[in-house]
Amino acid sequence: MGKDILVIGGKGKTGQRVVDRLTDSGAEVAVGTRTPTGARDRFFNWADSASVEAFEGCSAVYLVAPTDRTDHLDVMRPILESAIERGVRRFVLLSSSMLDRDGPMMGGVHAWLADTAPEWAVLRPSWFMQNFSDGPHAHTVREENAIYSATGTARVGFIDAEDIAAAAVACLNSATPLNDDRILTGPEALSYEDTARILSDVTGRTIRHVALTTQDLADRFEEQGLPTDYARMLANMDETISAGAEDRTTARVAQLTGTSPGSFRSFAAENAATWMV
Template sequence: MTARVLITGGRGKTGRRVAAHLAAHGVDVVLGTRRPSGPQDWRFDWADPGSAAAFDGCEAAYLVAPTDRTDHLTVMEPVLDAAMQRGVRRFVLLSSSLLEAGGPMMGQVHAWLARNAPEWAVLRPSWFMQNFSEGPHTATIRDEGVIYSATGTGRVGFIDADDIAASAAACLVASAPLNADVVLTGPEALSYDDAAALIAAALGRPVRHVSLEPAALTARFVAQGLPAGYAETLTDLDRAIAAGAEEATTDGVERVTGRPSAPFRVFAARAAASWT
């Protein structure tokens, strides 16, 4: 049994859910966050090498890469080296279904862990259902009844963040390390039009999907304050969806946790209050 775990991004979509699952396993958790506010919190910023002190006393860590840059390994490697020097053996990295080991962004960290970490797992989820209820689409659904993307009719195996968290917790406390990556999806591949229809059914009012040209989506991201390079990277992911890159579904959640992943309609019913 893992005794103590650092959760980076500890107040984020998956981090706080991972903490809840680990607490149910009786595991002591430290929440790494840029803005500490509670007794379990420790100030943590990948760009600050001093953040490595948060790993003291921990045997394992859940890794969420910084969201304000794309050169993730450059900033994460020194802190990960320091974590291993402090005795951390097991790392579980949150990556993406579209990012292979050695690819851009978290793909570089994935490859580094496979080469260097004593015990590791890389979770590669598809797009979060919570992006609609806790992320970039929340306000436009609530205020305009609109979801904007550049995905066209491409389909995605949207996954509930709680299923990602349950998978992470299982990897962190398992008696044997996974030492592999696993692609996590929901049980069905849906277009953004499908997602809009399911949200509309949960709300009892119209919600529609507006598919933008990629350049227009990038401009929206930049207007929201994202760096231009990061905005273009996000747009490229929508281009990949439009081309069919996310249509596959897997049984990864069930293989890791022993239970199936949740369907989108269940998520939409549960999240309806976030759009009212």
Template sequence: MSERILVTGGTGTTGSRVARRLAEHGIAVAVATRRPSADHEVAFDWADPASAAAFDGVRAAYLVAPTDRTDHLALMRPILERAMAAGTRRFVLLSSSQLAPGGNMMGEIHAWLAENAPEWAVLRPSWFMQNFSTGPHGRTIREESAIYSATDTGRVGFVSADDIAAAAVAALTGERSLDGDAVLTGPEALSYDDVARLVSHLLSRPVRHVRLGTEDLVRRHMALGLPRSYAEALAQLDEVIRGGGEDRTTDQVLRLTGREPTSFRMFAEGSLSSW
């Protein structure tokens, strides 16, 4: 693909990694962000119809939905339709292992792309390892030596954002379009208790997993500034984990990238300075 690739959410956890990997491969990249500050960045907001201009001259795009609302199809569809009309052919959506096609949030976009996009892929990663370093659990590990969740003893195949980015680049640049979805996990499923024990061992100080009820977690998310609807949606994802819905691993990172996914221990050993 010779035309440039647009990376929405281009300064975020996965988007920044996708953009960097594409640039390292010598591919022209446009980083879409609400507040551009560099020549290769373009102003972009899914809520602004004028942002469709960011897709001009774009052959493929990495799609990251807004994180502060749940009506993703209604919000994103107008810009995606204009992007397709302008010639963008391949769309790679970042979704979630818990969101089935046709379900809520990114699941709506998943089903719509499958019906309408010339070329498409949906990456459905499990929970990010980086939630424990640069994300919300990282802060509580640093400040309180605690990890809060409503997952009880449920296990998760935590996946590194670096592996997600590598899979995204493969889906964006591969000779053939994936035209399907891929559930991305790390090599092992761990409970939050397991994570707390591992981090405690590496830090040589106790880090505890605080088991919350679902409504307690909703209130905690709202205290951090999230609207109730989104806080409830996130808390319900913890309920799925508690019920065993994330207790699995897959080989999709290996299939897409040609290398084994990062283990949680390897991630944690590289993240000690963040704690």
């Protein structure tokens, strides 16, 4: 059996952080990417069956699903089956706090792993703090002094991607497999009004939260280039949040890593330059 750990999406928001932390821990890491350039890089694209070669010599893998579709199990299952055939034992899937086992999107992959994989963990983080610094809110905060959502005044347990990566590495490196899922949040639940106030404090400008309808948000996502089905799915998640689905915090990050997750205010202070015009 191999000993490498493959990180799919190893140049992405959580993947790069997982790669860095695994490397610091002394693990042998392979980076799955559509554009391999470095010595550790291996070609990987869920839509290309040749991607199974990336699992060669690997015993564990960090899984990030494709972001341009919603039929995740249909496209991922054949490649995951090949991974098991090639000796991969441990699978750590990045899912979402809003996607239950056997639910849509990554929920189907979650159920399949639980039923099939020798060792597995599913991480279900709440919304990323990085959505404000290098995600969909970054441009509007910087250029329009605004955050757009369809969540109303509901609260979310925003989490730093660094804490997600730390939890993933703990699951990949642990002597005993988790064989369970964990909902990951930051230390407090905040509304978008709350995040706007914190960003106003950090930037010295007045940042406002613009409350949209679900349809208006879906249209906005489509205008930004997302496929219609995916845009509607994301907008519907905001509608679910507006009913209180994400108004919670958990202690799971600390339980997995031994360290408490970072706060949104600390994150905002560290990334203040991001929003400067």
